Amino acid sequence: MFAARDDAPEAEAHEGERALLRRARTGDPVAFRLLFERHSPAVWRFLKDSFRDEAAADEATQETFVRAHGRLATLRDEDRLASWLLGIARLVFLEARRSRGVHLDVDGEESEGLVEAVLPTPTPEDLLLDRETEALLTQALGHLTEVRRSALLLRIDHGLPYEEIAQVMGWSLPKVKNEIHRARLQLRERLAAHVGGRS
């Protein structure tokens, strides 16, 4: 039911990735291609959620990997390749926004006063993400401020630990926890009408 810590498969995957990374650093194009194929879908998804524009996400994904290719030697912690790539992706996103003269939205006030207790409890039937629900989810994510949405997705979509999210976002650890908590409450409030007891 719950995921308890079983390090064996994860460690094996990390070891495989470390080996690929070392080969890519020596200029092995096959290794870099494998890393690209492994991580580019997540990077694209993160950028698409940030821009909310698929074409912009395409361009930014390519730019992210061009930069990553040139800076592989600067990656200190080989176990943090995913968060390193997502950090580059976020920088690319911010630069693109700045070059377009778009200012980042500030933290929203919408979440203030949310009461978790009023939310319905999801049922197992709710777990299926049909097209309608996916559209609703996308809409609900879109109502979050960009920074809050990014922080939340780095956690629930990309599975980054809070410490790595803090690095990617340039925030303190308490702020990361607070923003993700607020983002969750906001998201749940938006989705509440669609889950729990719908039939």
Place this chain on the structure above:
Amino acid sequence: MSNVCREQDLDALLAGELSLADAERVRAHSETCAACNHALAWLKLERGWMAQRARRMPARPALNFAALEARLAAANAPARPASAPGVASRRSERATPRRRSDWSHRAVMALGAVAAVSFILFSVTQVRPVHSTEELWSQDVLASGLLQACVDPSGEAVAALEDRFSACLIASPAVPTY
């Protein structure tokens, strides 16, 4: 939800980030806590939806490694004259700041040249002798015809001139001949 069971702990439990002992503790508590059950249901829902969403990745051109290879080739060989269209557009984007910096460099060089020429011209104009107020006064008096120019700096000539007017008229004994 009490302090014993926080949502972050439940989140970490689902993410497999807890040690076996902590996972057991949080799991045991959550099974008896209604608030934790509620929070867990939402956390599982979010994770489940995100996983399904991730599996529905559309085929995007950005995920084509060949396109990336072209960009990498362009980035590594910026001086090549011909390239693929995608590469060309990228190169033009990259070239713009460089061109801008070339122009600004040239503008600075031109400004420097103008400043140097101005300085030289200014210096040349300053080479002309500037006479003191006294000299100008004496020249004016001489030019008016009231006095003969003291071209002879000898004491006799000066004394003779002063004798004619019974006064010392010229403070400077001589006007330069140049």
